[in-house]
Amino acid sequence: MRRENRKRLSIIILFFILFSPYPSLGEDLYEFRLDNGLKNTEPYSYVLIKKAHADQPHAKSILEEAVKYSPNLPAVYFELSKISFSLSPQGIFESLDYVIKGIAAYQRNFWWLLSIAGLLHLSLVFSFIMAIVIIISMRLLMEAPLIVHDIAEDRGKALMLVFLILLSLLGPIFFIAGALFLMGLYFSKIDKTIVYVSLLFLLLSPFLLRITNLFFSASSPELRAVVAVNEDKDNKYATSILKDKRDFASRFSYALALKREGDYREAIKVYKNLLSSAYDGTAPGVCVNLGNCYFATNNMEAAKDLYKKSMEIKPLPSALYNLSQVSRETLDFEKGEEYFLEAVKLSRESVSKFTSIVSRNPNRFVIDETLPMSVLWEYASSRSGEALNISLLHSNLTLVIPIVLILLFYIINKRTKYRAYRCKRCNAILCEKCAKGFLHGQMCPRCYMSLVKLDELNSRDRAAKVLAVYEHQSRRKTISKVLSFTIPGIAQIYSGRILTGMMFLWLFLFLLMVTVLNPFFSTGLLSFSHSWLTIPSVILMAILYLISNLSERRRLNRGWL
DSSP, X not given: OOHHHHHHHHHHHHHHHXXXXXXXXXXXXXXXXXXXXXXXXXXXXXXXXXXXXXXXXXXXXXXXXXXXXXXXXHHHHHHHHHHHOOSSHHHHHHHHHHHHHHHHHGGGOHHHHHHHHHHHHHHHHHHHHHHHHHHHHHHHHHHHHHHHHHHHHOGGGHHHHHHHHHHHTTOHHHHHHHHHHHHHTTSXXXXXXXXXXXXXXXXHHHHHHHHHHHHHHOOOHHHHHHHHHHTTSOSHHHHHHSTTOOSHHHHHHHHHHHHHTTOHHHHHHHHHHHHTTOOTTTHHHHHHHHHHHHHHTTOHHHHHHHHHHHHHHOOOHHHHHHHHHHHHHTTOHHHHHHHHHHHHHHOHHHHHHHHHTOOSSHHHHSOOOOOOHHHHHHHHHHTSOOOOOSSSSOHHHHHHHHHHHHHXXXXXXXXXXXXXXXXXXXXXXXXXXXTTTOOBTTBOHHHHHHHTOGGGSOHHHHHHHHHHHHHHHHHHHHHHHHHTTSSTTHHHHHTXXXXXXXXXXXXXXXXXXXXXXXXXXXXXXXXXXOGGGHHHHHHHHHHHHHHHHHHHHHHHHTTOO
16 A cells, blocks of 8 residues: 555544544543553644644644644644744744744654755755856856966966866766866965865765765665654554564564563563664663563563663663662562652653653553664664765765865966966956066056056047946946845855855855755655744845845945955
């Protein structure tokens, strides 16, 4: 059955549960799942969200019930934020509090965290590439004549152009890097930072591609099973999918699912085997869960020993709490109280959650440990498959080429004696060689004679030159003023402040990509996206636009072009 069909079936079943004539069925479902060690019932919470949309007068109480069934679901908190918002101080702060809780819930929900990480990662990478492409497109017409002038003066420099053509055959990313390499030689000293950053991006591109591949290929049956168990959502799927898997995360999750389903002997066997391969970060959790299996089989002493062994490696609130429970069960109330107080000191919040679900059921009387989020990420990364290659070369050569380019750019930039430049007044192209060593504030000889050394030209030629300079400067100011009303950073790039323009442009494109790509990174049965990002992104884009526009117009008014 396809995933979409399973989602529809889940919604139909849960709608039946929700609107059943038996009022206690929802509460029975909650208790039944807690007895199976499951604290998150996301499909049911999504149904409650749907019901809240249809029943606005009671929406808040319905959504608060949804939080009870799925405390780790960000969508519920964001919906509560919308319902609670009003223009009063209380409404604003209450709404903001729910937003903060929703953001905090990302840390406890793997798929939501994976989704937003993918959104931010792709937005960051794509916006950087787009910004570099825009810079190359804008500066190409300005820098190409300088390159042509240098080649005309020194035929040996044509080798750089041949080098760019050969580099472009390796792939589009290499062509972009090569084009920026050539043009960067004519950038100002501070703007050359963009070239180094871009080549560093090329160096890191295989690593970035592996991360990208993780977001597109992470959704395997094994990963879904592991996440479902460790986020207290489902057990049965894991018992069928993970049975014959040999990696640590799968075996740990399989044993946890078995224990919750009541197959204690098999769970004990798996956990014992895991103890030999567990490292310090996971060994305490294995000890706690193995102790819980022994508790369920009434082997209290073995359970106590394992809880104490866990604390020797790393003190966990669950180990101390479980020790207090088992100690009281064996009538050692003094020790039970002592362990309970130690657990409270270690984490009052965790103990509060433990006591809120306590009952005589083995899955609720003692608390299981689950794999931390970092281990889930490592497991997802290990199953993401081979990343796409950005060139026709072997991946090792793909790493070597950017390093060579960085060193080559540094050497050429340092050793090049004659380099074409533009007259700051009339935009004429010249170099020290063709201007016979003349250099005065990057002005060509005619501008120097027209504007500084007035006795070198007659009045008619000087007036004509001054008029031509004025027309050129007026045209540049007009173009820059028009560009200041477009995308932030464009005007700065045109006027020669390339690094400043790059920062404006990259940040603006990143926020724009976050807004545009957001709907494609939907999560959950009702396809919730990270819509809370939209408003701050739009506000920041507006602020960037105003700062960029005002900054450039201020420069123009002061004649800094």
